[in-house]
Each structure stands twice: as C-alpha cells, then as structure tokens.
Amino acid sequence: MNMRRLRVSEICILFFFIAVYAFSREKEQRFSYETRKIAEFLNDEFYESNDFVDLGNKRNKLKEKFDENLKEQLSDAEYERQLLQFLKNEEAKEAIAEFESSLQSDELAYQLPNIVITGAKKCGTKALQRFFGHHPQVIRGFAESPFQNLDDSDLAFRNYLKSLYRIWTMPESKKKIEKNRNDSKASFFMAKTGMSGIVWLQSYLESHPEILNKHENLQNWMNNVQCITILCDPVHRLFSDFKHMKDDKAGHLGHLNKKTLGSNSAMMPLADLTFDDFVGTYLPLLTENDSSEKFKIPREMTTVMANGAFGFLYKYYASTFSDPKLFKNSGLILDGNSLKTKPWEVMMKLEKFLKLEKFFDAEKFVKREDGYYCVRDETAENEMDCMPSSKGRTSIRPETQKMLRDFYEEKHIFTIII
Numbered sequence: 402m403n404m405r406r407l408r409v410s411e412i413c414i415l416f417f418f419i420a421v422y423a424f425s426r427e428k429e430q431r432f433s434y435e436t437r438k439i440a441e442f443l444n445d446e447f448y449e450s451n452d453f454v455d456l457g458n459k460r461n462k463l464k465e466k467f468d469e470n471l472k473e474q475l476s477d478a479e480y481e482r483q484l485l486q487f488l489k490n491e492e493a494k495e496a497i498a499e500f501e502s503s504l505q506s507d508e509l510a511y512q513l514p515n516i517v518i519t520g521a522k523k524c525g526t527k528a529l530q531r532f533f534g535h536h537p538q539v540i541r542g543f544a545e546s547p548f549q550n551l552d553d554s555d556l557a558f559r560n561y562l563k564s565l566y567r568i569w570t571m572p573e574s575k576k577k578i579e580k581n582r583n584d585s586k587a588s589f590f591m592a593k594t595g596m597s598g599i600v601w602l603q604s605y606l607e608s609h610p611e612i613l614n615k616h617e618n619l620q621n622w623m624n625n626v627q628c629i630t631i632l633c634d635p636v637h638r639l640f641s642d643f644k645h646m647k648d649d650k651a652g653h654l655g656h657l658n659k660k661t662l663g664s665n666s667a668m669m670p671l672a673d674l675t676f677d678d679f680v681g682t683y684l685p686l687l688t689e690n691d692s693s694e695k696f697k698i699p700r701e702m703t704t705v706m707a708n709g710a711f712g713f714l715y716k717y718y719a720s721t722f723s724d725p726k727l728f729k730n731s732g733l734i735l736d737g738n739s740l741k742t743k744p745w746e747v748m749m750k751l752e753k754f755l756k757l758e759k760f761f762d763a764e765k766f767v768k769r770e771d772g773y774y775c776v777r778d779e780t781a782e783n784e785m786d787c788m789p790s791s792k793g794r795t796s797i798r799p800e801t802q803k804m805l806r807d808f809y810e811e812k813h814i815f816t817i818i819i
C-alpha cells in the first residue's frame with residue numbers, strides 16, 4: 402500500500418515537471434516564431450537587438466574585451482561577424498602561446514598535410530577521412546582542421562600548424578608514425594581543410610620564402626600536396642547542409658559559430674522553415690536580376706546554396722591559384738555516392754592514386770542496418786568503426802527539386818568531371 406502511494410506521488414511530481422517543461426518550451430517556440438518570421442526579415446526589421454545565446458564561459462569572457470561601441474555603429478549582422486572574427490583571433494593567440502615551444506624544438510610542428518580533403522561540404526568528407534585513416538600509412542585528422550583567415554596572417558599560419566600538430570602528436574598518430582619509421586615506410590599526413598583555406602595557406606607561404614627556406618619539408622609542399630574532393634548530388638547536399646544547420650543551432654547552443662549567435666543571427670530564419678520553404682523563399686532572391694534583392698540575403702545563406710555549385714567554385718579557385726598545379730594536376734575527384742554504396746572502391750582508387758601500399762578491399766567493410774558501411778578493424782578495441790547514424794531524409798517536393806536542379810545546372814555543376 403505504502404509502496405503504491407509512493408508511486409502515485411512520484412508520478413504526480415513527474416507530471417508536474419513535464420507540464421512546466423512543456424509550458425516553457427511552448428513559450429520559447431512562440432517567442433522564436435514571432436521574432437524570426439521571414440516577412441520581418443525581408444522588411445529589414447529582423448536585426449533589432451542582439452540577444453546572443455550563451456557563448457560559453459570562455460568566450461563570454463573574451464567578449465568583454467570587444468569594443469561594444471561598434472554595436473551602435475554597425476548593423477547587427479556586421480557586428481556579429483566582427484565579434485566572431487575578434488573571438489577567433491583572441492582564441493588563436495591563447496592557443497599559440499602554448500605551442501611556441503614546440504615550434505622551436507620539433508620539426509613535426511611544421512608538418513603540413515600531404516593529403517588534403519578540400520570538400521565538398523556534406524558530401525561525405527568526414528566518412529572519407531575516417532575510413533581512409535585506417536590505412537597504415539595514413540596519419541589522419543579527427544575533425545576538420547580549418548585554416549582560419551585571421552586578422553594577422555602569421556597568427557593564422559601558426560594557428561593552422563598548431564591544430565595540425567595536435568593531430569600528428571595524438572597517441573594513435575605517434576604510434577603509426579613510429580611504426581612506419583621502423584618499417585622504413587613513408588607516413589602520409591591527411592587533414593580536412595576547405596579549398597579556400599588551402600588558397601590562403603599557399604599565398605601565405607609564397608609571400609614568406611624565409612619559412613620555406615628554413616624548413617625542408619615545406620619546400621616541396623606545394624608541388625606534392627594532393628587535394629582530394631568528393632562530390633555528390635548538389636540537391637541532396639543542400640538538404641543535408643540545411644538539416645545540419647538547424648540541428649547545429651538546436652544542439653550546441655553554447656558553441657558559438659555563425660549559426661548559433663542567437664535569435665537575431667543571420668542564419669536564424671532557418672529555424673522556422675521547412676526545406677521547401679527555405680528554397681522557395683531564398684532561391685528566387687538569389688537568382689533575381691535586381692542585385693539589391695540579392696543583398697537582402699545574409700551572406701551565410703548565399704554560401705550554403707553556392708556550396709553545391711561545384712563547377713562555379715572550381716573555376717573560381719583555379720583562377721585564384723598562382724600555380725594551378727597545386728589544384729589542377731595534383732588532385733582527385735571522388736564520387737560521394739560510391740562512398741555510400743561501395744566505399745572500398747573509393748578507398749582503393751585513392752590508395753592507388755596516392756601510390757600507397759595496398760590495404761583496402763571489400764572485406765574491410767561491413768554494411769550497417771541503415772545501409773551505410775563501417776570499417777572492420779580487428780586491431781582496434783572496437784572492432785567496427787562507424788560514422789554516426791544519419792539523421793534520415795524527408796522527401797523534397799518535386800517543384801523544389803526542379804528549382805534547385807535548374808539553378809545548379811546553370812552554375813555548371815556537372816562540367817568539372819575530369
């Protein structure tokens with residue numbers, strides 16, 4: 402009896418908390434809907450205040466050093482951008498302070514990647530990096546290693562070296578490097594850095610011959626680095642990016658990036674849109690002849706859509722390289738769809754292209770319930786190395802598909818297959 406009464410009271414308490422939670426969620430949702438309506442955004446009333454979400458203690462502290470007067474002088478979107486840039490610079494300075502001694506003493510601190518996964522975003526770059534990292538000769542990054550375009554180019558270069566050094570010196574990496582040394586085999590260093598980052602890196606090195614002269618391993622870097630691009634259907638790519646941005650914002654409110662700056666962030670309108678509404682609202686503005694309409698779209702959103710215009714980007718990057726060899730003759734384009742259906746073929750192609758010893762075959766992959774493959778690795782504690790499950794797809798309306806296909810075809814997505 403006692404037991405039963407206890408259960409009833411526990412259930413009552415539980416219901417109370419659920420009711421409080423549901424009420425607060427509803428309030429939150431009503432608030433965000435009212436403040437983020439696209440109509441307001443298009444009338445330019447969107448950027449009213451700057452109620453940032455929690456930036457995390459460290460960043461909140463750094464934010465105190467930022468010039469608050471700029472808030473009055475700049476539009477909210479521009480203020481957000483400048484604040485973000487400021488925070489990135491400050492964080493880089495802090496991180497580099499610890500890295501200075503390694504720069505003095507360890508040649509590995511000047512190791513740039515010989516294999517760079519340059520994109521395309523949302524086409525399976527993480528799976529490619531993770532799977533290919535099982536090759537015994539490959540020392541791989543465990544996340545993105547962005548080359549951040551900071552205010553000071555020396556700081557940007559050191560910050561990049563620092564993020565790579567962290568990867569190369571992880572216990573797993575050190576073990577592999579050591580083993581390859583003992584077996585007289587070369588190690589290949591692989592990182593995931595966007596093409597724009599590689600362009601900045603190249604131009605930095607070109608303007609600093611003294612660094613190249615001092616470090617032998619950097620001298621031939623530009624001639625030897627291999628830029629690996631994996632492409633996929635741009636419509637599904639955009640859908641994946643869209644889904645990711647919405648989740649990102651909801652999932653990591655403490656993690657500051659362009660997408661999580663709060664209810665007035667340039668990306669915030671996405672929070673209340675379905676994919677079809679997103680495309681229906683912004684794509685016509687982007688393709689509008691009247692360029693004043695285009696300026697109403699936040700830069701970040703334009704980038705999301707442009708990221709799938711592969712041919713357009715390819716031409717742009719190729720034209721920015723002073724030595725196109727880095728990009729044109731030293732790279733490989735892979736198929737993102739094959740990575741999903743026959744990952745071993747992609748791995749074998751890459752392995753052959755890079756002239757590494759043979760390692761991959763179909764036996765190394767196991768199909769998971771959701772259709773994606775995992776890598777079998779008997780040497781690891783966890784025998785199966787899998788990517789996290791996909792968040793699934795919802796269907797895209799045929800009109801939306803058509804609008805996007807017309808857009809991407811016009812931007813020459815399919816002209817770059819070499």
Ligand SMILES: Nc1ncnc2c1ncn2[C@@H]1O[C@H](COP(=O)(O)OS(=O)(=O)O)[C@@H](OP(=O)(O)O)[C@H]1O
Pocket residue numbers: 521522523524525526527528640641642644645740741744773774775788791792793
């Ligand atoms: N195992 C496996 N094999 C092949 N492809 C896979 C695998 N796992 C994930 N994916 C696909 O990768 C998509 C995410 O792409 P990226 O890793 O390039 O995203 S990111 O740019 O780094 O955020 C991801 O997109 P979503 O399905 O939208 O999550 C998948 O389409």
